[in-house]
Amino acid sequence: MRTTRHLTALLLAAALVPSPALAAGAPCYRGVNLSGGEYGERGGTYGTNYTYPSEETIGYFAEKGMTIIRLPFLWERLQPALGGRLDEDELQRIKDTIGLIRKRGMAVLLDPHNFGYYDKTQVGTAPATDAAFGDFWARLAVEFANQEGIVFGLMNEPHDIKATDWLDAANAAIRSIRAVGARNLILVPGTAWSGAASWEKDVIGGANGTVMLGVRDPLDFYAYEVHQYLDADSSGTHPTCEGADAAVEAIAGVTAWLKRNHKRGFLGEFGASADKDCMSGLTEIYATMTGNGDVWLGWSYWAAGDWWPANEPFNVQPRKGPARPQMRLLAQSAKADAGTCSAVKPVGN
Numbered sequence: 001m002r003t004t005r006h007l008t009a010l011l012l013a014a015a016l017v018p019s020p021a022l023a024a025g026a027p028c029y030r031g032v033n034l035s036g037g038e039y040g041e042r043g044g045t046y047g048t049n050y051t052y053p054s055e056e057t058i059g060y061f062a063e064k065g066m067t068i069i070r071l072p073f074l075w076e077r078l079q080p081a082l083g084g085r086l087d088e089d090e091l092q093r094i095k096d097t098i099g100l101i102r103k104r105g106m107a108v109l110l111d112p113h114n115f116g117y118y119d120k121t122q123v124g125t126a127p128a129t130d131a132a133f134g135d136f137w138a139r140l141a142v143e144f145a146n147q148e149g150i151v152f153g154l155m156n157e158p159h160d161i162k163a164t165d166w167l168d169a170a171n172a173a174i175r176s177i178r179a180v181g182a183r184n185l186i187l188v189p190g191t192a193w194s195g196a197a198s199w200e201k202d203v204i205g206g207a208n209g210t211v212m213l214g215v216r217d218p219l220d221f222y223a224y225e226v227h228q229y230l231d232a233d234s235s236g237t238h239p240t241c242e243g244a245d246a247a248v249e250a251i252a253g254v255t256a257w258l259k260r261n262h263k264r265g266f267l268g269e270f271g272a273s274a275d276k277d278c279m280s281g282l283t284e285i286y287a288t289m290t291g292n293g294d295v296w297l298g299w300s301y302w303a304a305g306d307w308w309p310a311n312e313p314f315n316v317q318p319r320k321g322p323a324r325p326q327m328r329l330l331a332q333s334a335k336a337d338a339g340t341c342s343a344v345k346p347v348g349n
Contacts, residue, residue: 025339026290029107029151029298031068032061032316032330033269035305037094038113038156042076046089050074052097054306060318061304062104064327065334069101070268070300072113072156075136082118082132086139095143098150107149107343109187109268109300110140116158116166116191123169124161130169134176145182151343152177153187153225153268157194162205166191167214174217183345185297187225187266188215196228196267197250200257209257221345223264223297226254230272230281236302239273239313244281251285258295267299273313274325282326286333293339301330 034057040049053069061069071094078090098108118128137154144150154173158166170188177186190208192198200209215222229236230247241247251267258265270285272278289296304317316327323331 026293026336027296027298028293028338028341029068029109029266029300030330030334030338031066031070031106031109031298031300033070033072033111033300033303033305034058034061035072035303036307037097038072038074038111039307040074042074042080042119044077046093050077051305051307052093053100055100057304057306057318058097058100058104058106062106064323064331066106066330067334067338068107068109068151068298068300070109070111070153071097071101072111075112075114076119078112079136079139082127083135086143091143098144102149107151107341109151109153110144111153111156111268112136113156116155116161122161123155123158124165130172133169134172137173138176138180141177141182141184142180144184145180146184146344149343151185151187152182153189155189156268157227158189158191159193160204161191163191163203163208163211164205166205167211170212171214171216174215174222178218183219183221183347185341185343185345186217186222187268188212188222189225189227189268194225194227194268195234195250196226196254197234197246199226199250199254213261219345223266224258225266225268227269228267228285229270230278236269236271236314239275241272241275241278241281244272244277247281248284248288251288255288255292255295259292264295264297266297269302270299271302271314272326279325279329282329286329290333290336297341301326 034053036051044050079086101108116123121128123133190212192203200207228247228250230241230244231238232242308315308317316324
C-alpha cells in the first residue's frame with residue numbers, strides 16, 4: 001500500500017510540473033482551417049482569385065472557442081523564385097491575417113498547401129531540391145521566429161514521394177528553421193497524404209510510422225501532423241461516411257503509436273457532413289483526442305473560409321441562420337478542460 005501511495009504521489013507531482021510544450025488535459029489547440037489563401041494559380045490576383053479570412057470570420061471562430069487557425073497559402077505565390085526573396089506583398093497579407101488572428105487570442109498554424117510540390121515539381125527533385133525547400137523555410141522562419149502563437153507546418157499532404165525521400169526533405173527544412181534561431185513548434189507530416197489510416201502501412205517507400213521516426217530536431221520540439229476523413233476512401237470528397245468506423249480506428253491506432261513511441265500528434269485535417277453516421281464518427285474522434293491530451297496537441301477541422309459555398313457539406317463557415325451541426329460539435333468539444341501549450345520552446349528547455 002505504501003508503494004502504491006508513493007507511486008501515486010510521484011505521478012501527481014509530475015503532473016503538476018507543466019511541460020513547456022504540453023501539460024495534462026485535453027488537447028490545447030482546437031480549431032479550423034480557414035481556406036482561401038491557397039486558391040488559384042501562383043499569379044492570381046488577391047481578392048479575385050484567392051483570399052485570406054476576414055476579421056469577421058476570424059472573430060466568429062474565436063467566439064466559438066477555437067484556439068488555433070490553420071492558415072493555408074501557396075509556396076509559389078509567397079516565394080516566386082526558388083532560392084529567392086519572399087514576395088513582400090504576399091508576406092504582408094499573411095502577416096496582416098496573423099495579426100487579426102492573434103488579436104483574438106488564437107494561435108496560427110502556417111500551412112504551405114502544396115502537397116509536396118513547387119509548381120509541378122516534386123520536392124526533392126531539381127529545381128525543388130531539399131536545399132530549396134530548406135531555403136524557403138529559413139526565409140519564412142526568420143519572419144516569425146520565436147513569436148508566441150506561431151506554429152510551423154512543414155507542408156500540406158505530401159504524396160507520390162517515397163517516405164525516405166520525404167524524410168530527407170523534412171529534416172532539411174527542420175535544420176534550416178533551427179539554424180536561423182527559430183524555436184517554434186514544428187508539425188511534420190508523412191507522405192501518402194499523411195493519412196492516419198495508412199500511417200503504419202508501406203504505401204510508398206516505407207511506412208510513415210517507421211520511416212518518420214527518423215525526424216531529427218535538435219530542440220526535440222515537433223509533432224506529427226496526420227489527416228483523416230470519414231468517407232469510404234478517406235479522401236474527404238464524399239458527403240456520406242461509410243468509413244466512419246475505420247476513421248475512428250485510425251485515430252485510435254495513431255494514438256497508440258504516439259504513446260508507444262513517446263511522440264506527439266496533431267490532427268491537421270478532418271471533416272464530414274452533418275449525416276448521422278458522420279456526426280457519430282466525429283464525436284468518437286473528439287473523444288479519443290480529448291481523452292489522450294498527453295499525446296494529442298490538438299486538431300483543426302476542414303474547413304471554413306469566406307469564399308466557401310454554402311452547399312459544401314463539410315463547410316462550417318458562418319452564414320445566416322443557426323450554426324451547422326458540425327460547428328456546434330466543434331464548439332462543444334472545445335469546452336473540455338485543456339492543457340497548456342506553448343508554440344515557442346523557452347530557452348534553456
